[in-house]
Amino acid sequence: MREMRDRILAEGWRKAEGQLNFSTKRVELAGLPDQKLEGYFTIESTAGGRTEGFLSSSDGRMQCLTPFFSGGAEQIEYRFDTVGMQEGETRSGRFFIVSNCGEYELLWTVSVLEREGESTLGRIGNLSQFANLARTSWREAVKFFYTEDMRRLCQKQGEELFALYRGFGANAGNEDNVERFLVAVNRKQPIAFEPVRRQIAVEDVRGHISEEIQILKNGWGPVRLSVKARGDFLSVERSWIGEDDFLGNLCRVPVFLEEGRMHAGRNFGEVTFSSLYGSFTVEITAVKRAPGTGEKDGKGRALRAADVRLVRLYEQLRMKRMDPEEWRTKARECVEEISHLIPQSPIPRLFMAQILMTEDKMEEAGWILNRVQLKSRQEDPAVFCYYLYLTTLYNREEAYGQKVQQKVRELFEQNPGEWRIAWLLLFLAPELDRSPGRKWAFLERRFSEGCTSPLLYLEAVQLMNSRPVLLNKVGGIEKRVLMYGARNGILGRALAGHAADLIGREKYYDPVLFRILKLAWEKKPDVEVLQAICTLLIKGGKTGPAWYPWYYRGVKKELRIARLYEHYLMSVDLEREGKIPRQALLYFAFQSNLDYEHAAWLYAGVERHRDEDTDLYLTYRPQIDRFVEDQLSKGRISRDLAWLYRRVLKPRELPKEALDQLASLLCSVEVKAPDKAKGRIAVVYARLKGEKIYAMQGGKACVDLYSRMDQVFWEDESGGRELLNGKASMTPLFADPGEEFEKEILGLAEDVTGLALAVTDPADPQVCPENEEASMTVVAEPFLEKGFGRKLRIALLRYFEEQDRPRDLSLLLGRLNPEDIEPGDRTEIVRYLALQGMYEKAYEWQKQLDPDKQDPRVLLRLCSRLLDQGRYREEPEMTRLCYASVVHRKYDACILRQLTERYEGSVREMEALKAAAEGFGIDTYPLCERIMEQLLYTGQDVTERMDLLRQYVAEGGRSGLEGAFLHRCAYSGVMEGQPVHRYMIHDMLRMEKNGEPLTDLCRISVLQYFAKNRDAMDAAAEEAVKRMGSRLLEKGIQLPALREFARLIPGAEFLQDKTFVVYYGAPEEGICLHWRLLPEKGGGAEYVSARMPHLYEGIYAMSFILFPGESLQYFITAEENPGLRKESGILKAVESDPAEEGRYGMLCAVSARQLAGGWQGLELLNRYLYMDFCADRLFFPLKED
Structure with missing residues (x-):
């Protein structure tokens, strides 16, 4: 700007005509957090000549890499730093451009985008897009799932879902966990498999054959089915089925059957298919026919079934579960069925004969026996023996009976494996009966x-x-x-x-x-049987709820069996609270070698019923106390131990180590998943980093859970995880953390992080007097998850402010770093810091924040206190913060003084600051100087800003700037026709009198002013005008204003007969004037052209002598474009003063009288001629010798 001032004083400057054009109306940037975004825009000037300027940004994050520009076009580069900003945050501001073509603002907006992962489908910005990727490209989705991009995506969804992701994402590369995650977040349904047929029957297997199992798939996702065949005769092609084995949603699985591994008859097998979500079984029944069987096989099965029914009926009869009449009825039905199946066989007739004998129908039975035709006794000896047996029932003679007995015995000896003959001998041989x-x-x-x-x-x-x-x-x-x-x-x-x-x-x-x-x-x-049962079970070491009823009965019957009471107690269901028999209590009162879980159940039962038997309880009490202390020192926990801890322990009497150990157990939860006997439990805490692993024993485990948002997973040997929340039973072992026992421990113990976490709300951590201490404990936890920690810290700060506890507020603020608070809450932290007098820390935080989002009262307090201490005065950021406060009408003397000394903005802004500062009595000279310089640099109107000039002059401003300012005022008056302020003229006269530099344009302005305001001239002004006019004439600058001072300025009298055509333009233009004279009676000559003389920077003038009645018609063009008229008009002779002396005056008077038609014109003409004659005869030029 000072260079511009020097240029003005050197008279090589004129106002730049034109404006700046920008390649964009608004700069818009978008990028990720912790990046440096760069870009550029272009400035082009429509003005000719030299265009220049400089740029600044309203925000320190936005750096102008091209702070200066010059020339017709310039590329402006910039850089924005997003470090410390959060995703979704937007920052706005402006580029302020000061140029010799004026002041300009170019707004900019920067948006911080959310981090999104890239995939073949594009950006992955939400879970639906990830699910779509999984459906389209499963392998790519699995790879993406274990990246930081996916981690950030889930972190945005809240603590609960992020904990879910952390659990499933623990074992990188596991595809099953990706599948279960998508199901858990409701982005897909579990893939289901269903066999077309659950039962397959194969008749008459011969050789090596195959059958086909068809499986239907419902849903999408990874396919991994294990295949396992059970049955010696069954085999499968492979043990796994994958996605490639399905054609559409159908898979055909071949199953092979081997006849050589089958026995005759029905063979049963099954093929089991197992997937991530369960298993299903296809049952296969295969029949192998014995040699010689064919069409008769079905009849044989029916015959065998009838035989079996007949035997069952006989058993029912002998067991006295069926009366003889019912037996005969049902037996006759079976015999008739057998007779229908084998009508030629004697067997059904023999059965019928026996039935008749039971009805005492001996004659009918004998008739049947006499007509039975039997095959050879060797061919079917059992049937023959049966016939002989029936004949003994018909013929009761002893001799005959002995004969038959002998015959049957012979046949049995010949067929020792025939059980039917042996069974008949039981009724025929008297020695066996006796x-x-x-x-x-x-x-x-x-x-x-x-x-x-x-x-x-x-x-x-x-x-x-x-x-x-x-x-x-x-x-x-x-x-x-x-x-x-x-x-x-x-x-x-x-x-x-x-x-x-x-x-x-x-x-x-x-x-x-x-x-x-x-x-x-x-x-x-019976007691004998019960004794044997208990004894047998004890010998087998059988314990568990399944055996409990037997031991319980034994205890109730007071059986004397070694280790009965131990097995009884080790078999109780630890989940129930049953009353223990007194016999067992007396036994364990003096000896106990139980494991801690069963011992805890015993002691808890004693404690629960202590009022029922006080003496027995007092016997147990020392054992209970020792047991509880021992288990607590070992950190053990169970349902019954938790009850004992609450009932027996007194927190105020416990040593520090025991108290901390007890506090660590208060959030224990028993997780029961009976179908997960093996594996381990992984717990992911929504508010803590990392995870905890617990061993699974007997389908259950005791874990620490602090909120409903904590996620519990079961993990198998391969690292696959299954979410147990909502599936497994989860029972807290202690009461609510708000109960008196838990609150007492919270107040006494030192290591109470777990209990403190349970007290605070995981979703919306609000601090109140009840959870204040817990919140302070949690916020100090080093492994706290970042998102929750930020929420809790801001909640604590708000609580301390509401409670008017500045000391606690200051302590917490002193430990905070920007990364400990959400970016959106950091503005509030600055407010707390400022209120607590921690100004330097508040300033460092605020430097990275948007001041427009801060309470202006906070900015006022912060900046004012720091400036009052003399801190950060030289930093541009301090000036920005001060101005942000002033914009919202919040300021004091310190802030205004800082801005007065250092703020550089638009003229309008600086003038507003100047007015405000003057209201506080602040010296605004530096600001006044900057305003004047910027007005000059940007070519703005200065004629209405004489107050600036007055102040500047009054406070001893430099003459260089004052002269440049006056030159700009003169330019407005001379070149632009603006009104000229009287103070400006007086200041120019003062500078001229003092010999200070003054431009010719200022002199012209003074002459023009007094030419119009002759009454304002005094003697000093006349002297100054005389000097200024003479100076202009010396330089050959002849303008109409000089003619007005013909009597005052030497040499100006020669301009009295001149009429001027003046044109104001650019100094480099070639200007041509075209004119012709128009007499009063009309007509006129052709136009005459000539180049107009350039008198001064952009001022062109030509003079003509015109007499009354004559007119000069003219128009002006540029040499480079003669077709375009820049100006045109008609001039008439200037009216001369009648008292004006000189021949031109006399001629003008003659012409005027003559035109008026009066006789005075002739008299004046005679006088003019006489004077002309005398001059020619009396006055001669002197000749040199």
Whole structure:
């Protein structure tokens, strides 16, 4: 700007005509956080000559990399720094351009975009777009899932969903976790598989054949089905099915059947398909026909079924569960069915004969027996023996009976494996009937030979019921016999007791023996059987809720069995709160080697019922106290331990270590997932970084949970995870953290982070007196998740402000860094810092923020205090903050003084600042000087700003700027025809008198002013005008104003007869004047052209001598464009003063009188001629010798 002042004083300056054009109406930038965004725009000038200027930005983040420009066009580069800004934030401001073509503003807006990952489908900015990517390209989606872009995407969705992502995203590359994540966030349905047929039957398998299982798929996603065949005769092609195996939504799976691995008849197998969400089974039934079977096979099955029914009916009859009449009716139906299936066989006739005999219809039975035609006895000896047996029922003679017995015995010896003949011998041989021992030995031999006939088992059970002593051991045969009797409920009480005694002596547990005893107990609950059951279970080490009823019964019956009470307690269901029998309580009052979980259940039961037996409770109390202290020191927790801790412990009496240990257990939750016996539990906390891993035992685990937003996962051996929230049972082991016990611990313990987290709201952390201490504890946690930590810190600050607790507020503020607070809340933090007097920290924070979003009162307080301390005066950011405060009408003397000294903006803004500063009595000289310089530089109108000139002059301003300012005023008056202020003229006269530099344009302006205002001239002004006029004439500058001072300025009298054509333009233009004279009576000559002389910077003038009645018609053009007229008009002779002396005056007077038609014109003409004659004769030029 000072260069412009010097240029003005050198008279090489004129106002730049034209304006600046910008390549954009608004600069708009968009980028990611923590980036430096760069761009450019172009400035072009429509003005000729030299165009120049400089730029500044209203925001320190926006840097002008091209702060100066010059020439007709310039590319302006800039850079914006987004460090510290948050996604979605927008910052606006302006570029302020000061040029010799004026002042301009170019607005800019910067938007911080959300970080979005790139994929083949474009940007991934939300979960729906990610789900679409997964549906289109699963592998790419899996890869994207484990990137930082996905992590940021989920973090924006809130703490709960982010915790969900952190859990599923823990094991990089696991595809199952990506699938489960999409299902958990409701972006897809679980993929489902369904077989077209769940049962497949294959008849008559021959050789090696294959069958096809068709599977339908419903939904989209990764396909991974495991295939497992069960059955020796079954095999599958491969153990896994993938996406490529499906054609559309159908997959065909071949299953192979091998005849060589099948037995005759029906073979059962299954193929199980397992996926991420469950499994399904396809059952396969394959039939292998025995050699020689064909069409008769179906008849054979029906015949065998009828035979089985007939045997079952006989069993029911012998067990006395069916009366004879009902038996005969149903047996006759079976016999008729058999007769229909094998009409030529003698067997149904023999069955019918026996039925008739039971009805005492001996004659009809004998008639049937006499007509039965039997095959050879060797071909079917059992049927023949049956026939012989029936004949003994018809013929009761003893001799005949002995004969038949002998015959049957012979046939049995020939066929020892035929159980039917053996069964008949039981009724025919008298020695077996008379001797139970021989009969049992006979049956035992049959069983040892592999006989499994239920009829023989029935006979054996009934024999033992009559003679229990026959049972002297419990071997394999005895087990089968007893099992048959127990299963059918026909074991007698004596036999059951005898068997229980034998079983109780066994060394090892046997599930078959247990089942026998169990069935016997269910038939008739005897103490002997119960004793044997408990003894057997203890020998097998059986504990658990399934065995609890037996031990409980044993305890109630006060059975004397070693370790009965331990097994009883170790079998209780720890989930229920049952009353413990007194016998067990007395037993454990003096000895206990239980594990801690069952011991806790025992002691909790004693504690719950202590009022019912005070003496017993007092016996237990020392044990309970020692147990509770020991378990607490080991950090153990369970449902019953939690109850004991609350009931037994007194927090105020605990040492520090125990108190902290107890505090760490208060947020324990029991997670139960019975179908997840193996694996481990991973807990991801919504408000804490990282995760915790817990071992899974028996389908349950005790974990720490602090809020409903914490996510619990089950993890398998491969790293696949399944969300348990909403599926597994989750039971808090302690009461609500707001209860008295928990509150007392919170106030006493030091390490209470977990309990404090449970007290605070995870979604909207509001601080109140009840959770204030917990909130302070949480906010100090180093592993706090960033998002929640930011919310909690701002909530604490607001709480302390509301409670008027400046000390706590200052302590918390002192620990804060910008990254500890959400970008959107940092403006509020600056307010707190300023109110607490932490001005330097507040200033450093505010430098990175948008001042327009800050409370102007805060800016006022902040800037005023720092400036008053003399801090940051030289920093441009301080000036920006001060101006932001002033814009909102909040300022004081410190702020105005800073702006007065350093602010550089538009003239309008600086003038407003000047007015405000003057109201506070602040010296505005520096600002006044900057305004004047900028007015000159930008070519703005200065004629109405004489107050600036007055102040500048009054305060001893530099003459250089004053002269340049006056020159600009003169330019407005002379070149632009603006009104001229009187003070400007007086100041020019003062400078001229003092010998200070003054431009010719100022002199011209003074002469023009006094030419119009002759009454304003005094003697000093006349002297100054005389000097100025003479100076202009010396330079050859002849203008109409000089003619007005012809009597005052030497040499100006020669201009009295001149009429001037004056043109104001550019100094570099070639200007041509075209004119012609127009006489009063009309007509006129042709136009005459000539180049107009250039008198001064842009001032062109030509003079003509015109007499009254004459007119000069003219127009002006530029040499480079003669077709364009810049100006035109008609001039007439200037009216001369009648008193004016000189021949031109006399001629003008003659012409005027003559035109008026008066006689005075002739008289004046005679006088003119006389004077002209005298001059020619009396005055001669002197000749040199």
